[in-house]
Amino acid sequence: MDSGDGLLYRLWLNILCGHNPRLIHKCIEGCGSAEEIYNSDTLYKRAVSFLGIRARLRAHRDLDTARQLAEFCSESGIDIITIDDRRYPRRLAEVYMPPQLIYVKGELPDIDYLVSITVVGSRECSDYGRKFANELAYDMAKAGVLIVSGMAMGIDAAAHRGALAAGHMTAAVLAGGVDVVYPAANRELYREIEQRGAIISERPPQTVGRGNFYRERNRILAGLSCGVVIVEGGESSGTKLTANHAIDSNRDLFAVPGKPGDEGAELPNRLIKDSARLVTSAEDIISEYISVYPIELKYGIDMIDETHSERRRRRINDNEPKGTAAQNRSSAEEKKPPRSFENFDGKQRIILEYLYHNNEAHIDDISHDCNIAMSELSFLIIQLEMQQVITQSAGEHFSLR
Numbered sequence: 001m002d003s004g005d006g007l008l009y010r011l012w013l014n015i016l017c018g019h020n021p022r023l024i025h026k027c028i029e030g031c032g033s034a035e036e037i038y039n040s041d042t043l044y045k046r047a048v049s050f051l052g053i054r055a056r057l058r059a060h061r062d063l064d065t066a067r068q069l070a071e072f073c074s075e076s077g078i079d080i081i082t083i084d085d086r087r088y089p090r091r092l093a094e095v096y097m098p099p100q101l102i103y104v105k106g107e108l109p110d111i112d113y114l115v116s117i118t119v120v121g122s123r124e125c126s127d128y129g130r131k132f133a134n135e136l137a138y139d140m141a142k143a144g145v146l147i148v149s150g151m152a153m154g155i156d157a158a159a160h161r162g163a164l165a166a167g168h169m170t171a172a173v174l175a176g177g178v179d180v181v182y183p184a185a186n187r188e189l190y191r192e193i194e195q196r197g198a199i200i201s202e203r204p205p206q207t208v209g210r211g212n213f214y215r216e217r218n219r220i221l222a223g224l225s226c227g228v229v230i231v232e233g234g235e236s237s238g239t240k241l242t243a244n245h246a247i248d249s250n251r252d253l254f255a256v257p258g259k260p261g262d263e264g265a266e267l268p269n270r271l272i273k274d275s276a277r278l279v280t281s282a283e284d285i286i287s288e289y290i291s292v293y294p295i296e297l298k299y300g301i302d303m304i305d306e307t308h309s310e311r312r313r314r315r316i317n318d319n320e321p322k323g324t325a326a327q328n329r330s331s332a333e334e335k336k337p338p339r340s341f342e343n344f345d346g347k348q349r350i351i352l353e354y355l356y357h358n359n360e361a362h363i364d365d366i367s368h369d370c371n372i373a374m375s376e377l378s379f380l381i382i383q384l385e386m387q388q389v390i391t392q393s394a395g396e397h398f399s400l401r
Contacts, residue, residue: 006035006082006084007070007080007082007101008063008066008067008070009033009034009035009038009063009066010034010082010083010100010101011066011069011070011080011101012034012038012063012065012066013027013028013034013037013038013047013100014100014101014204015065015066015069016047016048016051016055016059017051017055018051018055019202019203019204019207021097021099021202021216022097022216023050023051024100025097026050027047027050028100030046030047030050031043031046031047034100038061038063044061069204069205072205073103073205076179076205077105078103078104078105078178078179078205079103079104079105079108080101080102080103080104081101081102081104081108082100082101083098083099083100083101087108088102089111089112089223089224090112091111091112091116091223091224091225091226092111092220092223092224094223094249095219095220095222095223095245095249096219096248096249097219098223099202099220101202102200102201102202102220103177103178103200103201103202103203103204103205104178104198104199104200105178105179105194105198105199106193106194106195106196106197106198106199107169107197107198108171108198108200109146109169109171109197109198109303110299110374111146111171111224112375113296113299113373113374113375114144114145114146114296114299114300115144115145115146115226115289115293115296115297115300116145116146116147116148116171116224116225116226117140117145117146117147117148117225117226117227117228117229117285118147118148118149118221118222118224118225118227118228118229118242118246119133119136119137119147119148119149119155119156119159119228119229119231120149120150120155120156120159120221120228120229120230120231120233120239120242121133121154121155121156121230121231121232121233121239121264122154122155122231122232122233122234122237122239122264123152123153123154123155123156124153124154125154125155125158125231125232125264126232126262126263126264129154129155129158129231129232129256129258129264130154130155130158131158132231132256133155133158133159133162133231134158134159134161134162134165135162135282136159136162136229136231136256136279136281136282136285137158137159137160137161137162137163137166137170138162138163138165138166139162139166139281139282139283140163140282140285140286141162141163141166141167141168141170141300141304142166142168142301142304143282143286143297143300143301144168144296144297144298144299144300144301144302144303144304145168145285145286145289145297145300146163146168146169146170146171146300147159147160147162147163147168147170147171148170148171148172148173148221148224148225149170149171149172149173149221150172150173150174150175150217150221151172151173151174151186151189151190151193151199152183153183153185153186154232155231155232156172157186157189159231160172160189160192160193161189163197164192164193164196164197166304167304167305168300168303168304169196169197169198169303170193170196170197171193171197171198171200171224172190172193172197172198172199172200173200173201173217173220173221173224174199174200174201174203174209174217175201175203175209175210175213175214175216175217176201176203176207176208176209176210176213177201177203177204177205177206177207177208178199178200178201178205179205179206180205180206180207180208180209182208182209200220200224201217202216202217202220214238215238215241218238218241218242218245219245219249221242221245222242222245222246222248222249222251223245223249225246225251226251226252226289226293227246227251227252227253227254227285227288228242228243228245228246228251228252228253228254229254229255229256229279229285230242230243230253230254230255230256230267230268230271230276231256231268232256232258232264232265232267232268233264233266233267233268234263234264234266234267235266235267235270237267239267240267243255243267243271243276252277252288253271253275253276253277254276254277254278254279254284254285255267255268255269255271255272255276255277255278255279256268256278256279256280257269257272257278257279257280295375295376295378295379296375298378299374299375299378302396341353341356344389347370347372347376347380348380348383348384350370350372351366351370351372351377351380351381351384351390352384352389352390352400354366354369354370355390355398355399355400356400359399360393360397360398360399361397361398361399362395362396362397362398363377363378363381363396363397363398364396366381366398381398388401389401
């Protein structure tokens with residue numbers, strides 16, 4: 001977590017606005033960045049004018065409270081990711097009124113390099129709906145899809161459990177703070193998601209969710225995903241709001257049909273009539289993405305049953321006997337890559353030269369050191385393997401043939 005002034009300014013603005021996403025958005029749209037507002041008397045006064053009377057009386061311009069919040073999060077194992085952080089999902093930045101920062105407990109997946117699907121529905125769902133959501137999420141997760149939901153009772157919890165049962169990560173977006181388990185009955189599920197995925201919120205720690213927080217949370221559920229699946233829900237439910245956000249954010253919208261007249265069938269059936277894509281199995285969703293995002297799905301499959309920390313630990317253990325990175329770089333300076341590498345395209349040549357200098361490397365190190373996004377790198381490696389110039393060994397390590 002960046003504890004520098006950039007983070008503190010954003011925390012300060014969030015605190016000034018009472019963590020209200022609409023007010024934060026209004027201040028930034030009308031005044032500029034959090035740092036600009038903090039450092040300008042004119043912009044500060046304009047921002048304060050957007051606040052209610054009570055908030056104006058409490059307004060102050062110092063970073064002490066922001067610093068205390070940052071320290072609390074650091075001590076509590078809560079990461080704060082700002083909108084200009086490279087880890088912040090670009091998909092989320094595309095939505096209307098994107099959170100200027102998000103709090104994360106657990107490990108935030110590489111959402112932009114994955115096919116992520118939000119699965120939501122009624123809290124008081126039918127047994128059939130719960131079973132279907134669980135199986136749907138399980139099958140999608142096995143195919144490499146990251147499942148996103150809201151950890152509520154009913155459909156949400158079933159979707160999370162399906163993804164976890166498949167051995168994949170999952171992301172839960174809460175209306176309250178990431179350290180507040182709600183509902184309490186989902187405490188064990190919360191712990192599982194924290195250990196194998198991410199708990200996400202735009203609200204600060206120790207905040208209890210309430211009505212409007214849930215409504216605002218729904219835009220994040222839609223924003224993190226490529227598409228949204230509605231399993232069950234009523235026309236006046238929060239599920240409908242998530243569907244609306246999916247449409248407004250240009251996300252794919254899917255719905256599971258229900259028997260006319262059944263409780264919970266009203267919303268998905270109406271959405272299907274209005275052009276949502278009908279879903280009867282995970283294949284209906286996977287087929288929409290397999291030709292467009294084959295690398296992202298493969299990346300998702302590779303993540304099954306293995307966390308980032310486990311990959312990192314194995315990579316270190318596997319590479320340690322071969323010498324440190326500094327030693328590899330030192331020896332690399334003494335070696336000149338063969339002229340045959342000039343026959344390959346730019347990024348392919350970069351990968352080949354990197355492997356030539358380092359003998360063998362893990363895919364994460366290639367991505368980091370060569371500055372190539374994982375989604376693109378996976379495709380380039382497949383091309384080089386097909387040309388029989390590199391080979392893969394155990395644990396996603398690659399070397400020249």
